[in-house]
Amino acid sequence: MVKLKNRMQKNNIENIRHSFAHLTNIAVRKFYPKAQPAIGPAIENGFYQDFGNLNISKEDLPKIEKEIRSIAKQNLTFKKELWPFRKVVDFYKKEKQPYKVQIAKDLVKEKKLTKLGIVRTGDILVDLCRGGHVKNTRELPLDAFKLTHVAGAYWRGDEKNPMLTRVYGLAFAEKKELDEYLAFLEEAKKRDHKRLGQELDLFSFHPEAPGFVFWHPKGMLLRQALMSLHHELHRKAGYQEVSTPILLSEDLWKRSGHWDNYKDNMYFTKIDNRVFAIKPMNCPGTILVYKVRPRSYKELPIRFAEAGEVHRHEPSGTLNGLMRVRAFRQDDTHIFAQPDQVEQEVIDVIRLTLQFYRIIGLKEPHIELSTKPEKYIGSLAMWRKAESTLKKILNDLKIDYKINKGDGAFYGPKIDFHVKDSLGRSWQLGTIQLDFSMSERFDVTYIDKDGRQKRPVIIHRTVIGSIQRFMGVLIEHFAGAFPTWLAPEQVWIVPISDKFLSYAKDVQQRLLKDYPALRVVVKEENETLGKKIREGEVQKIPYLAVVGEKEQAQGTLSPRKRGKGNLGAMKIDAFAKILEKEIKEKN
Ligand SMILES: [Zn+2]
Ligand SMILES: [Zn+2]
Secondary structure, eight states: HHHHHHHHHHHHHHHHHHHHHHOOOHHHHOTTTEEEEEEOEEEEEEEEEESOOOOOOOOGHHHHHHHHHHHHOOEEEEEOOOOOHHHHHHHHHHHOOOOHHHHHHHHHHOOOOOOEEEEEEEETTTEOOOOOOSSGGGGGGGEEEEEEEEEEEGGGTTTTTTTTEEEEEEEOOOOHHHHHHHHHHHHHHHHOOOHHHHHHEEEOOOOTTTTTTTHHHHHHHHHHHHHHHHHHHHTTTTEEOOOOOEEEEHHHHHHHHHHHHHGGGOEEETTTTTTEEOSSHHHHHHHHTTTSSSSBBGGGGGEEEEEEEEEOOOOOGBBBBTTTSSSSEEEEEEEOOOOGGGGHHHHHHHHHHHHHHHHHHOOOEEEEEEEEOOOOOOOOOHHHHHHHHHHHHHTTTOOOOOEEESSSSTTBBEEEEEOOOTHHHSEEEEEEEESSSHHHHHHOOOTTSSSOOOOOOOEEEEEEEEEHHHHHHHHHHTOOOOOOEEEEEEEEESSGGGHHHHHHHHHHHHHHHOTTOEEEEOOOOOHHHHHHHHHHHHOSEEEEEEEEEHHHHHHHHEETTTTEEEEEOOOOHHHHHHHHHHHHTTT
């Protein structure tokens, strides 16, 4: 019963949203009679309506929105009729609406219909539509709707087709929901990593290399702080670091299966008439390192870590700040294990991953198990075995997970760790992939107790995944206010005036003597104290330590902690101790 009610409510909100799309169609064509409407579906949180032959911008939306409200107040009814196909086509040809003609033709061709659904909105609009409306425009909640923006969209989503203009709107059942959603968007904007990346001077993008990140000094400091935690945990867990080339020859990729299964995402180049690919994954290089000499069962498991730079082609329309790029560093490790070691290794990786996220303070990830995709290598028996192994581990650990059918890597099933960004979009970070195929393809072996050559299982795993993406999530999660251990600049020493600059530098040196790893900057600029403090707040610096006459006389400093305020004057070594403790505990 509850379910049924929910479904009705959901239906209803979709009807509301889609009805607004019809009104957008009417309103836009009142101002721009030559606009050619295409589709206008309900979407999450609202709707959109596409138009050909329309060139408008955000500034035009208020008048259109006003018109929609006034149309709705005419209490128009939505009425459905069935028209013969010919009548529909003739009507839209006469109306000069080519997209509607196309939709009608496709419907007849694909669904073998002879009659098509037409919806009238009062006497104003005749629209080709499969239905799903409110009965009368008076039911539309006019205080819970808003046109938001305009964007380009290809007809049928295909870049070979003409670019249409898409008008987006939000629509909810009640004003309260709209207000909440707008507040959420506002908060998300504050946390947007692209904006913060610029404000905090962390990274940039340039037209000279679309989809490739340029890291600035502070971005590198943040990245190094993150990776030093990563190294520490991995070293303790028995990982060994290797590094392999970015360019590897074509035959290697044919052997690995990437050529057949991943070529469309790869970049190629020629050297001395030989074709090379820029690696999209680190696996084959690492496997060559494993194979330099025979390996004994006593050495296994071998955990070769390589945070290598990989390149993967993504269509330009899908690029999105740090979240989706064309080159990223991935904290890969390939674990070569005996079959009976696999379970424990996977369990250890899951624990390590969750520990890493917990230390950083990310929200609990949700976990997905991805199974055999359409393009795959290896036998079905191998896949079944690998999938059931992963399932058993997750069940034994009592971890909740969702099955993601057909989304595994082409060489094996995987466990993925997903975390949400500020807009609630979910991103895959870590992954654990079980692979029984690559060791056959590359003839990877170890010598077992009985003296026989056997094949190890290869576990491909990342904790961070793409370091670029992880940092995007991190920036949004903390809204740029990083905990002290991560902050690119941890302390600013701010002299009250030039007179105390040399004392400020003394303080810096003494802090560094007590604590050499500290990232401490003296603000030398000849600005007022107030201005420097404000800048420090905008830059979200964890500690701003002011020094002046009194501090110099007493050999102290007066730190202000971000979000906490003034801590009062204290001795330099006392401050160093506070910092050291906080950084060590990663609070
Ligand atoms: Zn409709
Ligand atoms: Zn791999």
